Amino acid sequence: MTETERVEQRIMKKTGPDLERVLADKFGDQLTAAQRHTIAHRIVRDMLDLNTKKSQDPKP
């Protein structure tokens, strides 16, 4: 595992549960726990990808 992958894993571990709580607060029973987990991890994954993309091609 590369250093970048380790950092991403830590970010996922830290931010994923936070976002799951946000989704639970915001949408309550409209989402199941499994859906919250999937959505939160997809968003964090997309944020990491966006961050990588922007850092490789920084434009104002």
Added chain:
Amino acid sequence: MKPEDIFVLPTGPKWKITKSEKDTDAIYTAERTVPIGESVSGIFPSNGTKTRASPSSTWSLLSRLRRASSSIARLLLERPKPKELIEADSDVMTFVKAALPANLATAANTKALSLQVMTYFWRTMFGPAIR
């Protein structure tokens, strides 16, 4: 983003502002001569602080840091937030909308959730170290 965008530097003829750089840090020094016993109103030191005579005429570093941190906190509260903090990024909104089920992916939900996502992400990235 430049330091001047975040912090309000003291202005006026009584203040002498100098800027220097050390490594990647920008250092702003605000100097003003104040008669002993007079109250200072302005930025640094904090409002109402009275000058006093001392053998060295130099304030301790700890004291300076304490004054600076309280002033910076006050300045951050007074300063309008940059638009990056109050407007959701369009790329973030796109994938947040895509991640939500169709019945929940309204414009209002997408915008609100995007702002929360950005806030949590910034805290994670720029907050205390992740273990």
